[in-house]
Amino acid sequence: MGFSLVLFLFLCLTLGAARAEAPLKIGFITTGPVNDLGWNYAHEQGRLFLQKTLGGQVETTVMESVPESAEAERVLEKMIAKGNKLIFTTSYGYLEPASRVAKRHPDVVIMQCQRSVPASWKNMGTYFANQYELMYVTGFVAGKMTKSAKLGYVSAHPVPVLINCINSFALGAKAANPKVKVQVVWTNSWSDPALEAEASKGLIESGVDVVVGQANALPVVKTAEKIGAYAIGCNADFAKLAPKAWLVGSRFNWGPLYVKMAKAVQDHTWKPGNYFYETKDGYYVLSDFGTSVPAKIRTEAIALKSKIEQGKLMVFAGPLKDREGKERVSAGKKASQQQIDNMEWFVPGVEGALPKK
Amino acid sequence: MDDLAFITAVAAGMVRSGTPVLLAAVGECLTERSGILNLGMEGIMLAGALTAVIVSYLTGNIFFAIIAALAIGALIGLLHAFLCLYFHVNQVATGIAVTILLSGITAFCGIDYVGKSIHSISAYKVPWLSELPFFGSVFFNQDILVYLSYAIVPLTYFLINGTRFGLSLKAVGEEPRAAAAAGVSVFRTRCIATALGAMLAALGGAYLSLVYAQGWTENITAGRGWIAVGLVMFASWNPWKAVLGAYLFGLAISLQLRLQAAGADVSPYLLGMAPYLLVILVLAVSKLRQKKIPAAGPTALSIPYLPQV
Numbered sequence: 198m199g200f201s202l203v204l205f206l207f208l209c210l211t212l213g214a215a216r217a218e219a220p221l222k223i224g225f226i227t228t229g230p231v232n233d234l235g236w237n238y239a240h241e242q243g244r245l246f247l248q249k250t251l252g253g254q255v256e257t258t259v260m261e262s263v264p265e266s267a268e269a270e271r272v273l274e275k276m277i278a279k280g281n282k283l284i285f286t287t288s289y290g291y292l293e294p295a296s297r298v299a300k301r302h303p304d305v306v307i308m309q310c311q312r313s314v315p316a317s318w319k320n321m322g323t324y325f326a327n328q329y330e331l332m333y334v335t336g337f338v339a340g341k342m343t344k345s346a347k348l349g350y351v352s353a354h355p356v357p358v359l360i361n362c363i364n365s366f367a368l369g370a371k372a373a374n375p376k377v378k379v380q381v382v383w384t385n386s387w388s389d390p391a392l393e394a395e396a397s398k399g400l401i402e403s404g405v406d407v408v409v410g411q412a413n414a415l416p417v418v419k420t421a422e423k424i425g426a427y428a429i430g431c432n433a434d435f436a437k438l439a440p441k442a443w444l445v446g447s448r449f450n451w452g453p454l455y456v457k458m459a460k461a462v463q464d465h466t467w468k469p470g471n472y473f474y475e476t477k478d479g480y481y482v483l484s485d486f487g488t489s490v491p492a493k494i495r496t497e498a499i500a501l502k503s504k505i506e507q508g509k510l511m512v513f514a515g516p517l518k519d520r521e522g523k524e525r526v527s528a529g530k531k532a533s534q535q536q537i538d539n540m541e542w543f544v545p546g547v548e549g550a551l552p553k554k
Numbered sequence: 555m556d557d558l559a560f561i562t563a564v565a566a567g568m569v570r571s572g573t574p575v576l577l578a579a580v581g582e583c584l585t586e587r588s589g590i591l592n593l594g595m596e597g598i599m600l601a602g603a604l605t606a607v608i609v610s611y612l613t614g615n616i617f618f619a620i621i622a623a624l625a626i627g628a629l630i631g632l633l634h635a636f637l638c639l640y641f642h643v644n645q646v647a648t649g650i651a652v653t654i655l656l657s658g659i660t661a662f663c664g665i666d667y668v669g670k671s672i673h674s675i676s677a678y679k680v681p682w683l684s685e686l687p688f689f690g691s692v693f694f695n696q697d698i699l700v701y702l703s704y705a706i707v708p709l710t711y712f713l714i715n716g717t718r719f720g721l722s723l724k725a726v727g728e729e730p731r732a733a734a735a736a737g738v739s740v741f742r743t744r745c746i747a748t749a750l751g752a753m754l755a756a757l758g759g760a761y762l763s764l765v766y767a768q769g770w771t772e773n774i775t776a777g778r779g780w781i782a783v784g785l786v787m788f789a790s791w792n793p794w795k796a797v798l799g800a801y802l803f804g805l806a807i808s809l810q811l812r813l814q815a816a817g818a819d820v821s822p823y824l825l826g827m828a829p830y831l832l833v834i835l836v837l838a839v840s841k842l843r844q845k846k847i848p849a850a851g852p853t854a855l856s857i858p859y860l861p862q863v
Contacts, residue, residue, distance in 0.1 A: 230661065230772055234669040262661060349815065355822055382814040385826030389776040390767030391574070392807065395567055399812040402563045415669065419768045423676065438671055548817040
């Protein structure tokens with residue numbers, strides 16, 4: 198009897214110790230394939246960085262192309278059943294299914310990638326990084342490089358999160374060259390390569406010599422390379438795929454954030470809430486410069502970036518008028534976060550239609 | 555940019571944007587004339603697009619990429635024909651199943667090819683012809699697949715209306731029992747027609763990946779296969795009219811993108827709808843005009859053929 202009790206205690210202890218040493222299982226779900234050279238690619242790079250940095254302490258898995266529906270709930274349940282204690286849901290559309298699953302599993306932490314949500318979660322949080330600020334820097338590079346003073350911008354849908362990027366890009370471009378115009382073409386699709394390529398071609402034919410690809414940048418960058426224009430992209434580094442056309446881009450850098458979150462969960466210091474990061478935090482970064490950008494422009498661009506990081510340069514600082522001449526931000530003030538998150542107007546110099554209210 | 559340059563650019567864009575739909579629509583025309591409805595066009599385009607990317611990546615040869623896309627198209631066409639003709643399954647259901655299956659398979663198999671640099675197709679100016687005012691830069695400053703489409707349309711028309719095979723094709727599409735009594739193999743004729751049609755759809759898919767995207771993207775077709783199927787009805791099963799429809803669709807796309815690039819202040823939503831709206835409108839108008847003539851579709855279209863009964 199005594200012996201079996203000792204054995205039992207011993208087993209409990211060894212198992213308990215083994216449990217403590219067991220790696221933290223971390224799951225990721227994405228809406229599309231992880232090598233799309235876009236949104237999902239950025240998250241996958243983050244996951245790989247996390248696995249590499251924390252090594253044996255974590256065990257990460259990713260489920261790709263999970264629809265933003267009840268299917269997501271099923272996949273999340275499956276991940277939890279497999280022992281995942283921290284799950285990153287990497288698209289806006291997962292908010293509802295993720296909240297429901299989080300409620301059912303208080304011992305699991307779910308991090309939802311999106312702008313702040315007013316909610317009182319116990320085991321869920323959101324994370325996102327400021328994208329528009331660095332678009333000011335890429336706009337500056339475009340403004341310096343253009344000879345025709347006409348920049349083209351191929352974008353997906355006229356929604357605030359894309360509009361504030363376009364405005365920031367245009368303000369940066371105008372800081373470099375006040376005569377610059379930014380021509381926007383909406384494809385009305387998050388991904389339709391034929392449309393994006395044809396749109397870029399149309400822009401270049403109309404005299405544009407720098408094109409920007411936003412949602413799905415690859416066809417835009419490749420078309421520029423083929424025809425002989427410059428290109429700026431988002432979400433990935435296209436320097437190798439378009440050596441002549443590539444100027445610069447901006448992309449997410451989720452890796453360090455994922456490491457931070459994983460450590461916080463391991464140490465039980467993680468707290469629910471909305472985690473929103475600014476440029477200085479380094480989770481949204483400039484990509485490499487293309488070979489065609491002269492050293493002087495690179496230095497100036499990097500100087501601009503540091504000014505933004507130090508808070509010395511506010512992109513949407515007053516006095517700021519929209520292109521109809523209506524004052525949006527008065528002198529001496531800066532745009533509020535709410536104004537930026539709901540931006541539905543263009544700054545002067547941006548051309549292209551916006552849906553009317 | 556002056557007016558003529560703008561119109562030329564719009565027209566050249568029309569040809570490019572229309573070509574993938576054109577190829578699939580002409581293919582569907584051929585298939586439907588034999589009495590087989592192939593709703594798998596969207597999926598077959600996807601398969602053609604991915605196959606072309608894989609082969610172009612592995613071999614670095616555009617010619618092999620196109621041949622491979624055609625081959626995969628033929629294979630899937632035969633599969634659809636076999637299901638319809640041997641098992642007599644519902645053609646609507648099979649076609650939709652083929653599309654759903656292939657969008658899944660291509661998404662899965664394409665994962666490793668996203669963002670890969672491939673040998674793509676560039677424009678090739680046809681000597682002499684490209685010098686023609688307007689028409690030269692619109693039609694003869696394109697790529698080889700566009701030139702191939704110029705040959706495919708009259709060839710398909712000739713195949714349907716000028717050959718013995720075409721006669722059998724129309725016979726099995728209208729009265730398969732009578733055709734069979736006259737010694738025509740319904741099974742073989744329909745198999746060939748479906749395979750040929752699917753090959754053209756796969757070629758249309760290859761156009762999207764080799765010319766436009768210059769690589770693979772999941773769901774690269776974005777519904778163009780469905781547009782092609784719809785166009786066939788609008789075209790009253792005539793390949794020439796299908797060309798018209800496809801170019802109309804291409805024109806709407808090219809025009810809306812270039813109007814935006816030129817800074818026209820029209821709602822982006824309205825412009826985005828234009829290609830589809832235009833197709834529906836023309837479909838309706840053309841049907842109105844045909845009111846007196848009974849439906850022109852092949853009589854035996856999508857009806858399972860059971861020779862024993």
